[in-house]
Amino acid sequence: MIKGILLGIVVLSMSQVIAKADDNAATEIRLLKAKLKKLEQRVDAQGQKEAGTRGKYAAVTPPGAYKAASSVFDPCPAGKVCFFSARQTRFSLLAEGDAGANTHLAGYGEIDFEGAAQTANSVATNSFNPRMRQASLEIDRTDLGLHFLAGQSWSLNAPSRVGIDPRSVDAPGVIDFESVPGFLAARQPGIRVWQDIGSDFKVALSAENAQTSFVGGNVPAVGTPAVGPQGVLNPNLLINLTGPGGSFFNNANNLSLNRVPDVTVKAAWDPMLGPSKFHLEGWALYRNFYDRFNFENHDASNVSFGGHIAMEIIPKTLDFTASAAYGALGRFTAAPFQDATLRQDGSIQLLPITAFQAGAVWHTTPLLDLYAYAGLEKTRPTFSNVGTVPFGYGNPLYNNTGCNIENTPAATCNGNTSEVRQYTVGFYDTVLKGAFGALKVGAQYSYNQRFAFEGVGGAPKTDDHIVMTQVRYYPF
Numbered sequence: 001m002i003k004g005i006l007l008g009i010v011v012l013s014m015s016q017v018i019a020k021a022d023d024n025a026a027t028e029i030r031l032l033k034a035k036l037k038k039l040e041q042r043v044d045a046q047g048q049k050e051a052g053t054r055g056k057y058a059a060v061t062p063p064g065a066y067k068a069a070s071s072v073f074d075p076c077p078a079g080k081v082c083f084f085s086a087r088q089t090r091f092s093l094l095a096e097g098d099a100g101a102n103t104h105l106a107g108y109g110e111i112d113f114e115g116a117a118q119t120a121n122s123v124a125t126n127s128f129n130p131r132m133r134q135a136s137l138e139i140d141r142t143d144l145g146l147h148f149l150a151g152q153s154w155s156l157n158a159p160s161r162v163g164i165d166p167r168s169v170d171a172p173g174v175i176d177f178e179s180v181p182g183f184l185a186a187r188q189p190g191i192r193v194w195q196d197i198g199s200d201f202k203v204a205l206s207a208e209n210a211q212t213s214f215v216g217g218n219v220p221a222v223g224t225p226a227v228g229p230q231g232v233l234n235p236n237l238l239i240n241l242t243g244p245g246g247s248f249f250n251n252a253n254n255l256s257l258n259r260v261p262d263v264t265v266k267a268a269w270d271p272m273l274g275p276s277k278f279h280l281e282g283w284a285l286y287r288n289f290y291d292r293f294n295f296e297n298h299d300a301s302n303v304s305f306g307g308h309i310a311m312e313i314i315p316k317t318l319d320f321t322a323s324a325a326y327g328a329l330g331r332f333t334a335a336p337f338q339d340a341t342l343r344q345d346g347s348i349q350l351l352p353i354t355a356f357q358a359g360a361v362w363h364t365t366p367l368l369d370l371y372a373y374a375g376l377e378k379t380r381p382t383f384s385n386v387g388t389v390p391f392g393y394g395n396p397l398y399n400n401t402g403c404n405i406e407n408t409p410a411a412t413c414n415g416n417t418s419e420v421r422q423y424t425v426g427f428y429d430t431v432l433k434g435a436f437g438a439l440k441v442g443a444q445y446s447y448n449q450r451f452a453f454e455g456v457g458g459a460p461k462t463d464d465h466i467v468m469t470q471v472r473y474y475p476f
Helices: 002-059
Strands: 091-098 103-112 131-141 146-154 187-197 201-208 240-242 254-256 262-269 276-293 296-314 318-327 340-342 348-350 353-363 368-379 382-386 389-393 417-434 437-452 461-474
Touching: 276 348, 296 348, 296 353, 340 389, 348 382
Parallel strands: none
Antiparallel strands: 091 103, 103 131, 131 146, 146 187, 187 201, 201 262, 240 254, 262 276, 276 296, 296 318, 318 353, 340 348, 353 368, 368 417, 382 389, 417 437, 437 461
């Protein structure tokens, strides 16, 4: 009897313990579930908060990529650079007179405001200084058909529309002051003589001031390789001189050492093809390039050649022009390219340039002209190596790994240009015309491409869209 009572008590106690343990486990589970629910709620709340923060950041455009709200009154689209300029304003003066029955004299001068001294800036006064474009004297002997010119004028290899015209060129009629790739010309001092042969054929010879544009802008620099040492030119190499102020040259500009002037020969033919005017010309240009290295002279010579056509497709309605050239013509290009690069020993390697340009002008009415042009300038890689140390232009060992990264160090993007192209259209409209001159307005759109040579990191390229507008007044 006592044993049974004790056993019952033990069984009852065990039941209570088990029940209590079950209750405790259930309580812990409920507590754990509650905590888990709170954690889930906190995670959800944090996720919502982060999502809101990301949304706010997404709504804020970084300063480097700022995009203004579009507006029909905004002349400058977001991400582009816009500015006004009056620097293409140009003044010219032609004085003519007869020194005899068959001797005619002409003096011509022309300036613009494309000069830029250190004080010339766009911050306050925009005080850009006048710049001499042309200043020349011409003597014509009409009885002999002989002409002579001395002074600064367009280079003889610049294209003309009629005959041999030193005072004007058949340049693309665009707003862009840098013209169109494929238009080759310079304005420089020299002397020129030309002879009329009949009424429609002329031959000319000129000697003009020579200058050389070395890779790096007259600085004997070489590219930086992706791996290995950088090529360093011997400091005894002389390719240019910095003009001291007393020599009437800006002491911040370099002058190349040239011993021989540029010599150009040219022939021009101007027949009539039925009712249409036609102009055809061809030229050859001799240039000599010079440097001094370790007390020894190095030079290289080149003969470049080119031609130009200007014709009326439809008389007084549709005009067509085309130019082509090949040779060491870097400083004459619109890009511009360089003329030469250097080997490690200081000897000169010339950069051959291929240039082409074509265009048409449609005189839709006596007051409205529409135009379209296309042009390109290109060169080929010209380099030499000393072991694995690269020199020259377009060297495949040069470092291009940073060319597609904004604000990358220059050493990681040599990016030697191989080719530039441009396609452009535009118009000029004469809105006012009277006894005191004419007022014209115009607009131009151009699509521009630049390609670089292959290097370590690839061959970078870029393009750009440019829109220009202009108002012109011609007083006479």
